[in-house]
Amino acid sequence: MIEGSPLDAVGLGPIGLNPIGLTRQLCEIESTTYHEGEVGDFLAGLLAGRGWEVEKTPVEQPLESTTAGPRWNVYAGPAGATPELVFSTHMDTVPPYIPFREDAEWMYGRGVSDAKGIIAAQAAAAEALRTAGFRVGLLFVSGEERDSAGAKAANLNPKGSRFLINGEPTDNKLALASKGALRAVFRASGKLAHSAYPELGESAVHKLVEVMARLLKLQLPVTEDVGPSTLNIGQISGGHAPNVIADKAEAQVLVRLVGDSAPVRAALVEAAAGLAEVDFTLEIPFVRLRAVPGLPTMVAKFTTDIPQLSHWGEPLLLGPGSIFVAHTPQERLAKKELLEAVELYIRVGKQLLG
Numbered sequence: 001m002i003e004g005s006p007l008d009a010v011g012l013g014p015i016g017l018n019p020i021g022l023t024r025q026l027c028e029i030e031s032t033t034y035h036e037g038e039v040g041d042f043l044a045g046l047l048a049g050r051g052w053e054v055e056k057t058p059v060e061q062p063l064e065s066t067t068a069g070p071r072w073n074v075y076a077g078p079a080g081a082t083p084e085l086v087f088s089t090h091m092d093t094v095p096p097y098i099p100f101r102e103d104a105e106w107m108y109g110r111g112v113s114d115a116k117g118i119i120a121a122q123a124a125a126a127e128a129l130r131t132a133g134f135r136v137g138l139l140f141v142s143g144e145e146r147d148s149a150g151a152k153a154a155n156l157n158p159k160g161s162r163f164l165i166n167g168e169p170t171d172n173k174l175a176l177a178s179k180g181a182l183r184a185v186f187r188a189s190g191k192l193a194h195s196a197y198p199e200l201g202e203s204a205v206h207k208l209v210e211v212m213a214r215l216l217k218l219q220l221p222v223t224e225d226v227g228p229s230t231l232n233i234g235q236i237s238g239g240h241a242p243n244v245i246a247d248k249a250e251a252q253v254l255v256r257l258v259g260d261s262a263p264v265r266a267a268l269v270e271a272a273a274g275l276a277e278v279d280f281t282l283e284i285p286f287v288r289l290r291a292v293p294g295l296p297t298m299v300a301k302f303t304t305d306i307p308q309l310s311h312w313g314e315p316l317l318l319g320p321g322s323i324f325v326a327h328t329p330q331e332r333l334a335k336k337e338l339l340e341a342v343e344l345y346i347r348v349g350k351q352l353l354g
Contacts, residue, residue: 016127017050019338020107022120027100027109033092034065036142036150040072040091043119043140050127052076052138057157059142059150073150075159076138078130082160083137084353085129086312087122087345089115089167089319090144090151090305094327105334112333113321115144118167121320121338125345134353137161139312144305147282151308158311163352165345166306169321172341173298174348177226178317180257180286181303184268185250186211188238188276193245201245205238207275208249212236214271215253223258226286226299230256256301257286284308290316292348316352318344 031039040056048054056072074091077083093111100109107117119140129136137159141150168175188208193201212233220229231253238249255264261283272278284303291297295318302323306315320341321333 017120017124019117019120019124019342020335022046022123023107023112023117023333023338024100024102026116026119027107027111030097031091031093031111032095032097033143033146034061034068034071036071036091037069040074040140040142043074043091044072044076047074047076047123047138051079053079057153059153062149071142071150073142073154074138074140075154076126077159078135078137081135084135084161085163085165085349086137086139086159086161087126087165087167088139088141088305088309088312089118089122090142091116091119091140092142092145094145098329098331102335105336106332107335107338108332110331113169113331114323114326115167115169115319117321117333117338118169118319118341121341121345122165122167124342125349128342128346129349132350134349136349139309141305148284148305148308151305155309155311161313164306164309164312164315165348166304166309166315166317167319168300168302168304168317169323169326170298170300170317170319171322172296172318172320172337172344174292174295175289175300175317176291176297177286177288178300178304178306179226179229179302180261180307181282181284182255182257182261182264182280183282184253184255185279185281186253186272186276187279188249190245190247190249192240192247195243195245198245201247203245204249205246208236208238208251211272211276212251215268218267218271220255220267221257221259221263226258227301229258229264230301256303257284259286261285287315290314292316292351295344295348316348318348
Protein backbone atom coordinates (compact mmCIF):
# COMPACT_ATOMS: atom_id res chain seq x y z
CA MET A 1 0.00 0.00 0.00
CA ILE A 2 1.09 3.61 -0.57
CA GLU A 3 1.71 5.30 2.77
CA GLY A 4 -0.75 8.09 3.45
CA SER A 5 -3.06 6.98 0.64
CA PRO A 6 -6.85 7.46 0.70
CA LEU A 7 -7.13 3.77 1.53
CA ASP A 8 -5.77 4.42 5.01
CA ALA A 9 -8.70 6.72 5.69
CA VAL A 10 -11.30 4.17 4.60
CA GLY A 11 -9.80 1.38 6.64
CA LEU A 12 -8.79 -1.11 3.97
CA GLY A 13 -5.35 -1.49 5.47
CA PRO A 14 -2.99 -4.28 4.43
CA ILE A 15 -5.68 -6.98 4.44
CA GLY A 16 -7.79 -5.32 1.74
CA LEU A 17 -7.31 -5.64 -1.99
CA ASN A 18 -4.39 -3.57 -3.24
CA PRO A 19 -5.84 -1.78 -6.30
CA ILE A 20 -2.43 -0.99 -7.77
CA GLY A 21 -1.27 -4.59 -7.52
CA LEU A 22 -4.59 -5.88 -8.86
CA THR A 23 -4.44 -3.47 -11.81
CA ARG A 24 -0.99 -4.82 -12.62
CA GLN A 25 -2.22 -8.42 -12.51
CA LEU A 26 -5.23 -7.65 -14.70
CA CYS A 27 -3.22 -5.73 -17.29
CA GLU A 28 -0.73 -8.58 -17.59
CA ILE A 29 -3.61 -10.71 -18.93
CA GLU A 30 -4.41 -9.83 -22.54
CA SER A 31 -8.17 -9.46 -22.96
CA THR A 32 -8.93 -7.60 -26.16
CA THR A 33 -12.59 -7.95 -27.15
CA TYR A 34 -13.63 -11.60 -27.76
CA HIS A 35 -10.65 -12.82 -25.65
CA GLU A 36 -11.99 -12.12 -22.16
CA GLY A 37 -12.06 -15.74 -20.96
CA GLU A 38 -8.73 -15.77 -19.10
CA VAL A 39 -9.24 -12.50 -17.27
CA GLY A 40 -12.76 -13.59 -16.34
CA ASP A 41 -11.40 -16.83 -14.90
CA PHE A 42 -8.81 -14.88 -12.91
CA LEU A 43 -11.38 -12.50 -11.41
CA ALA A 44 -13.84 -15.29 -10.61
CA GLY A 45 -11.15 -17.24 -8.77
CA LEU A 46 -9.84 -14.19 -6.93
CA LEU A 47 -13.25 -13.05 -5.71
CA ALA A 48 -14.44 -16.54 -4.77
CA GLY A 49 -11.28 -16.93 -2.71
CA ARG A 50 -12.14 -13.74 -0.83
CA GLY A 51 -15.57 -14.97 0.22
CA TRP A 52 -17.80 -13.60 -2.52
CA GLU A 53 -20.53 -15.75 -4.06
CA VAL A 54 -19.43 -15.84 -7.69
CA GLU A 55 -21.29 -16.62 -10.92
CA LYS A 56 -19.70 -16.97 -14.35
CA THR A 57 -22.22 -16.54 -17.17
CA PRO A 58 -21.21 -17.41 -20.75
CA VAL A 59 -21.31 -14.62 -23.32
CA GLU A 60 -21.85 -15.81 -26.87
CA GLN A 61 -19.14 -15.22 -29.45
CA PRO A 62 -20.11 -13.83 -32.86
CA LEU A 63 -19.43 -16.06 -35.86
CA GLU A 64 -16.22 -14.24 -36.81
CA SER A 65 -14.60 -14.90 -33.42
CA THR A 66 -15.70 -18.40 -32.45
CA THR A 67 -12.06 -19.55 -32.45
CA ALA A 68 -11.30 -17.06 -29.64
CA GLY A 69 -12.67 -19.50 -27.06
CA PRO A 70 -15.24 -19.10 -24.28
CA ARG A 71 -15.80 -15.80 -22.49
CA TRP A 72 -17.91 -14.77 -19.52
CA ASN A 73 -19.55 -12.19 -17.39
CA VAL A 74 -18.44 -12.41 -13.77
CA TYR A 75 -20.85 -11.50 -10.96
CA ALA A 76 -19.79 -11.49 -7.30
CA GLY A 77 -22.30 -10.76 -4.57
CA PRO A 78 -23.25 -11.37 -0.95
CA ALA A 79 -24.00 -15.02 -0.27
CA GLY A 80 -27.74 -15.67 -0.21
CA ALA A 81 -28.66 -11.99 -0.29
CA THR A 82 -29.77 -9.32 -2.75
CA PRO A 83 -27.27 -6.51 -3.28
CA GLU A 84 -28.50 -2.96 -2.87
CA LEU A 85 -25.67 -1.53 -4.97
CA VAL A 86 -23.67 -3.12 -7.79
CA PHE A 87 -20.40 -1.80 -9.19
CA SER A 88 -19.88 -2.67 -12.85
CA THR A 89 -17.43 -2.17 -15.69
CA HIS A 90 -15.98 -4.17 -18.57
CA MET A 91 -13.13 -6.65 -18.80
CA ASP A 92 -12.37 -6.28 -22.51
CA THR A 93 -9.98 -3.75 -24.00
CA VAL A 94 -9.45 -2.39 -27.48
CA PRO A 95 -6.54 -3.78 -29.51
CA PRO A 96 -3.62 -3.79 -29.76
CA TYR A 97 -2.36 -5.21 -26.49
CA ILE A 98 0.22 -2.93 -24.84
CA PRO A 99 2.31 -4.54 -22.05
CA PHE A 100 2.02 -3.11 -18.55
CA ARG A 101 4.75 -0.94 -17.03
CA GLU A 102 4.91 1.50 -14.15
CA ASP A 103 6.99 4.08 -12.37
CA ALA A 104 6.60 5.75 -9.00
CA GLU A 105 3.59 7.82 -10.05
CA TRP A 106 2.01 6.23 -13.12
CA MET A 107 0.84 2.94 -14.61
CA TYR A 108 0.97 2.48 -18.39
CA GLY A 109 -0.44 -0.10 -20.80
CA ARG A 110 -3.62 -1.35 -22.37
CA GLY A 111 -6.50 -1.28 -19.92
CA VAL A 112 -4.95 0.69 -17.05
CA SER A 113 -7.63 3.36 -17.43
CA ASP A 114 -10.18 1.58 -19.65
CA ALA A 115 -11.11 -0.30 -17.60
CA LYS A 116 -8.87 -2.62 -15.54
CA GLY A 117 -7.83 0.05 -13.07
CA ILE A 118 -11.55 0.66 -12.60
CA ILE A 119 -12.13 -3.06 -11.94
CA ALA A 120 -9.46 -2.93 -9.23
CA ALA A 121 -10.88 0.25 -7.64
CA GLN A 122 -14.42 -1.14 -7.64
CA ALA A 123 -13.33 -4.44 -6.12
CA ALA A 124 -11.39 -2.68 -3.35
CA ALA A 125 -14.31 -0.33 -2.63
CA ALA A 126 -16.82 -3.20 -2.60
CA GLU A 127 -14.72 -5.08 -0.05
CA ALA A 128 -14.57 -2.02 2.20
CA LEU A 129 -18.32 -1.48 1.95
CA ARG A 130 -18.99 -5.18 2.59
CA THR A 131 -16.83 -5.02 5.71
CA ALA A 132 -18.86 -2.00 6.85
CA GLY A 133 -22.07 -4.03 6.56
CA PHE A 134 -23.44 -2.87 3.21
CA ARG A 135 -24.90 -5.34 0.70
CA VAL A 136 -22.96 -4.71 -2.51
CA GLY A 137 -22.06 -6.68 -5.61
CA LEU A 138 -19.67 -6.59 -8.55
CA LEU A 139 -20.50 -7.17 -12.22
CA PHE A 140 -17.70 -7.39 -14.78
CA VAL A 141 -18.82 -7.89 -18.37
CA SER A 142 -17.42 -8.87 -21.76
CA GLY A 143 -17.75 -7.06 -25.07
CA GLU A 144 -18.34 -3.42 -24.10
CA GLU A 145 -15.79 -2.14 -26.59
CA ARG A 146 -17.63 -3.74 -29.50
CA ASP A 147 -21.35 -4.35 -29.05
CA SER A 148 -22.16 -4.57 -25.30
CA ALA A 149 -22.84 -8.30 -25.70
CA GLY A 150 -22.00 -8.98 -22.06
CA ALA A 151 -24.21 -6.19 -20.73
CA LYS A 152 -27.12 -7.39 -22.86
CA ALA A 153 -26.69 -10.91 -21.46
CA ALA A 154 -26.42 -9.61 -17.88
CA ASN A 155 -29.61 -7.61 -18.27
CA LEU A 156 -31.51 -10.88 -18.67
CA ASN A 157 -30.43 -11.93 -15.16
CA PRO A 158 -30.53 -8.90 -12.82
CA LYS A 159 -29.96 -9.28 -9.09
CA GLY A 160 -32.53 -6.77 -7.82
CA SER A 161 -30.08 -3.99 -6.93
CA ARG A 162 -31.34 -0.44 -6.32
CA PHE A 163 -28.29 1.28 -7.77
CA LEU A 164 -25.65 0.60 -10.43
CA ILE A 165 -22.33 2.46 -10.47
CA ASN A 166 -20.84 1.96 -13.91
CA GLY A 167 -17.14 2.61 -14.28
CA GLU A 168 -15.57 4.43 -17.24
CA PRO A 169 -12.75 6.99 -17.34
CA THR A 170 -14.39 10.23 -16.11
CA ASP A 171 -11.39 11.75 -14.24
CA ASN A 172 -13.14 10.81 -10.97
CA LYS A 173 -16.01 13.16 -11.83
CA LEU A 174 -19.64 12.07 -11.76
CA ALA A 175 -21.19 12.12 -15.23
CA LEU A 176 -24.51 13.95 -15.47
CA ALA A 177 -25.17 12.58 -18.96
CA SER A 178 -23.70 10.17 -21.49
CA LYS A 179 -24.05 10.72 -25.22
CA GLY A 180 -25.68 8.02 -27.28
CA ALA A 181 -24.46 6.55 -30.56
CA LEU A 182 -26.07 5.92 -33.93
CA ARG A 183 -24.04 3.88 -36.43
CA ALA A 184 -25.05 3.87 -40.10
CA VAL A 185 -23.72 2.16 -43.23
CA PHE A 186 -24.15 3.98 -46.54
CA ARG A 187 -24.02 1.79 -49.67
CA ALA A 188 -23.95 3.19 -53.20
CA SER A 189 -24.25 1.17 -56.41
CA GLY A 190 -23.16 2.05 -59.93
CA LYS A 191 -22.10 0.56 -63.26
CA LEU A 192 -18.61 -0.62 -64.24
CA ALA A 193 -16.90 1.04 -67.19
CA HIS A 194 -13.50 2.08 -68.47
CA SER A 195 -12.54 5.40 -66.84
CA ALA A 196 -11.68 6.85 -70.29
CA TYR A 197 -15.39 6.61 -71.13
CA PRO A 198 -17.22 7.68 -67.98
CA GLU A 199 -20.40 8.26 -69.94
CA LEU A 200 -20.68 4.47 -70.30
CA GLY A 201 -20.64 3.86 -66.55
CA GLU A 202 -22.06 5.19 -63.32
CA SER A 203 -19.67 5.78 -60.42
CA ALA A 204 -20.76 4.52 -57.02
CA VAL A 205 -17.80 6.33 -55.48
CA HIS A 206 -18.90 9.68 -56.90
CA LYS A 207 -22.39 9.11 -55.48
CA LEU A 208 -20.99 8.24 -52.08
CA VAL A 209 -18.66 11.25 -52.04
CA GLU A 210 -21.65 13.51 -52.71
CA VAL A 211 -23.58 11.91 -49.84
CA MET A 212 -20.63 12.34 -47.47
CA ALA A 213 -20.35 16.02 -48.44
CA ARG A 214 -24.02 16.46 -47.57
CA LEU A 215 -23.49 14.76 -44.19
CA LEU A 216 -20.66 17.11 -43.27
CA LYS A 217 -22.96 20.10 -43.83
CA LEU A 218 -25.81 18.81 -41.66
CA GLN A 219 -26.97 20.91 -38.72
CA LEU A 220 -27.29 18.23 -36.05
CA PRO A 221 -29.26 18.62 -32.79
CA VAL A 222 -27.77 20.49 -29.84
CA THR A 223 -28.77 20.13 -26.19
CA GLU A 224 -27.87 23.24 -24.19
CA ASP A 225 -26.38 21.64 -21.07
CA VAL A 226 -24.78 18.72 -22.93
CA GLY A 227 -23.52 20.12 -26.23
CA PRO A 228 -23.91 19.21 -29.91
CA SER A 229 -24.39 15.93 -31.67
CA THR A 230 -21.25 15.09 -33.62
CA LEU A 231 -20.75 13.06 -36.79
CA ASN A 232 -17.70 11.05 -37.86
CA ILE A 233 -17.15 9.37 -41.23
CA GLY A 234 -14.98 6.55 -39.96
CA GLN A 235 -14.45 4.30 -42.98
CA ILE A 236 -14.86 4.55 -46.75
CA SER A 237 -14.25 1.75 -49.23
CA GLY A 238 -15.13 0.97 -52.84
CA GLY A 239 -14.01 0.67 -56.41
CA HIS A 240 -11.46 -1.60 -58.08
CA ALA A 241 -8.76 0.58 -59.64
CA PRO A 242 -8.13 4.22 -60.60
CA ASN A 243 -8.92 3.46 -64.24
CA VAL A 244 -12.24 1.70 -63.54
CA ILE A 245 -15.60 3.36 -62.89
CA ALA A 246 -16.67 1.95 -59.52
CA ASP A 247 -19.79 -0.17 -59.24
CA LYS A 248 -19.82 -0.39 -55.39
CA ALA A 249 -18.89 1.95 -52.54
CA GLU A 250 -19.57 1.92 -48.80
CA ALA A 251 -19.05 4.26 -45.83
CA GLN A 252 -19.36 3.72 -42.06
CA VAL A 253 -20.67 6.73 -40.14
CA LEU A 254 -21.14 7.27 -36.39
CA VAL A 255 -23.21 10.04 -34.81
CA ARG A 256 -22.91 10.86 -31.09
CA LEU A 257 -26.46 11.59 -29.94
CA VAL A 258 -27.60 14.23 -27.44
CA GLY A 259 -31.29 13.39 -27.61
CA ASP A 260 -33.85 11.45 -29.62
CA SER A 261 -32.37 9.65 -32.63
CA ALA A 262 -35.44 10.16 -34.86
CA PRO A 263 -34.47 13.56 -36.36
CA VAL A 264 -30.90 12.37 -36.93
CA ARG A 265 -32.08 9.22 -38.70
CA ALA A 266 -34.36 11.31 -40.91
CA ALA A 267 -31.53 13.71 -41.79
CA LEU A 268 -29.18 10.87 -42.75
CA VAL A 269 -31.78 9.21 -44.94
CA GLU A 270 -32.57 12.52 -46.64
CA ALA A 271 -28.86 13.17 -47.31
CA ALA A 272 -28.60 9.80 -49.08
CA ALA A 273 -31.83 10.11 -51.07
CA GLY A 274 -31.39 9.06 -54.69
CA LEU A 275 -27.70 8.24 -54.23
CA ALA A 276 -27.24 5.53 -51.57
CA GLU A 277 -29.04 3.14 -49.27
CA VAL A 278 -28.77 3.59 -45.50
CA ASP A 279 -28.64 0.75 -42.98
CA PHE A 280 -28.70 1.62 -39.27
CA THR A 281 -26.60 -1.03 -37.53
CA LEU A 282 -26.33 0.19 -33.93
CA GLU A 283 -28.15 2.57 -31.61
CA ILE A 284 -27.25 3.36 -28.01
CA PRO A 285 -29.56 6.00 -26.52
CA PHE A 286 -28.54 9.27 -24.90
CA VAL A 287 -28.99 9.08 -21.10
CA ARG A 288 -29.17 11.55 -18.24
CA LEU A 289 -27.71 10.41 -14.94
CA ARG A 290 -28.05 11.04 -11.23
CA ALA A 291 -26.00 13.65 -9.38
CA VAL A 292 -24.58 13.16 -5.88
CA PRO A 293 -24.10 16.24 -3.66
CA GLY A 294 -20.50 17.30 -3.17
CA LEU A 295 -18.99 15.57 -6.20
CA PRO A 296 -17.55 17.35 -9.24
CA THR A 297 -19.43 16.60 -12.46
CA MET A 298 -18.88 16.24 -16.21
CA VAL A 299 -20.68 15.18 -19.38
CA ALA A 300 -19.47 11.96 -21.03
CA LYS A 301 -19.28 12.42 -24.80
CA PHE A 302 -18.79 8.67 -25.16
CA THR A 303 -21.22 5.77 -24.79
CA THR A 304 -21.27 3.11 -22.08
CA ASP A 305 -22.98 -0.15 -21.12
CA ILE A 306 -25.50 1.75 -18.97
CA PRO A 307 -28.40 1.66 -21.48
CA GLN A 308 -27.96 -2.11 -21.76
CA LEU A 309 -28.06 -2.61 -17.95
CA SER A 310 -31.46 -1.04 -17.36
CA HIS A 311 -32.58 -3.82 -14.98
CA TRP A 312 -29.67 -3.33 -12.55
CA GLY A 313 -30.92 -0.24 -10.75
CA GLU A 314 -30.64 3.52 -11.08
CA PRO A 315 -27.35 4.20 -12.89
CA LEU A 316 -24.41 6.45 -12.05
CA LEU A 317 -21.21 6.86 -14.08
CA LEU A 318 -17.88 7.41 -12.32
CA GLY A 319 -14.30 6.24 -12.68
CA PRO A 320 -10.61 7.17 -12.61
CA GLY A 321 -8.58 7.92 -15.72
CA SER A 322 -8.88 10.15 -18.76
CA ILE A 323 -10.88 9.22 -21.83
CA PHE A 324 -8.39 11.29 -23.84
CA VAL A 325 -5.68 8.62 -23.45
CA ALA A 326 -7.97 5.58 -23.51
CA HIS A 327 -7.70 3.64 -26.81
CA THR A 328 -4.32 5.28 -27.54
CA PRO A 329 -0.67 4.12 -27.31
CA GLN A 330 -0.29 6.59 -24.42
CA GLU A 331 -2.90 4.98 -22.14
CA ARG A 332 -1.91 5.68 -18.54
CA LEU A 333 -3.37 6.14 -15.06
CA ALA A 334 -1.93 7.95 -12.03
CA LYS A 335 -1.64 5.71 -8.97
CA LYS A 336 -2.87 8.54 -6.76
CA GLU A 337 -5.99 8.92 -8.92
CA LEU A 338 -6.69 5.18 -8.69
CA LEU A 339 -6.52 5.28 -4.90
CA GLU A 340 -8.74 8.36 -4.82
CA ALA A 341 -11.26 6.45 -6.93
CA VAL A 342 -11.54 3.77 -4.24
CA GLU A 343 -12.35 6.46 -1.70
CA LEU A 344 -14.89 8.05 -4.05
CA TYR A 345 -16.64 4.76 -4.73
CA ILE A 346 -16.91 4.11 -1.00
CA ARG A 347 -18.17 7.62 -0.34
CA VAL A 348 -20.81 7.47 -3.07
CA GLY A 349 -21.88 3.98 -1.98
CA LYS A 350 -22.42 5.16 1.59
CA GLN A 351 -24.36 8.23 0.43
CA LEU A 352 -26.64 6.14 -1.76
CA LEU A 353 -27.25 3.44 0.83
CA GLY A 354 -27.02 5.41 4.06
